[in-house]
Amino acid sequence: MLQDQIFRGIAVAEQEDLSDKSNRDKTLLMEKLGVIRSADAFGSAAILRNKFSHHYPEKSKDQLNKLNLLIDESVFLIGVYDDALIYLTSKGFLRKDHGWGDQLRQVRHLTALRSQ
Numbered sequence: 001m002l003q004d005q006i007f008r009g010i011a012v013a014e015q016e017d018l019s020d021k022s023n024r025d026k027t028l029l030m031e032k033l034g035v036i037r038s039a040d041a042f043g044s045a046a047i048l049r050n051k052f053s054h055h056y057p058e059k060s061k062d063q064l065n066k067l068n069l070l071i072d073e074s075v076f077l078i079g080v081y082d083d084a085l086i087y088l089t090s091k092g093f094l095r096k097d098h099g100w101g102d103q104l105r106q107v108r109h110l111t112a113l114r115s116q
Helices: 002-013 023-033 039-052 057-090 100-114
Strands: none
Touching: 002 023, 002 057, 023 039, 039 057
C-alpha cells in the first residue's frame, strides 16, 4: 500500500514521473524528497514482507520467526506512514483536520500493546 498508493500519490503531487521507475527507484525518490528516512531500511521491510507472503507448511518454524520479525518491522512501517503524513501536511497536500492524527494514535497504541 505504501509504495503503490501513498508513494505514488506523493510523486504525483510533486510532479515526479514514476512510469519507468522500479520499486527501488521509487523508494530512493521518497528518501530524496524527505518522505522516508532510509530507502535501505524500507527495502529490508519490503523483503521481509515478500518472504512472509509465501507460506510453506513444512517450514512452520521459519514462518513463525518471520512473523516475529514482521511484528517488529510493523513499528518501523508505522513510522514511515507517520513520516509520510507529516511530509504531506508540511507541503500543504493534506490538512491536519482530516482526522488522520486520531487514527495514527490508535495504531501506535495498538502496536505498543502488541510489543509488550
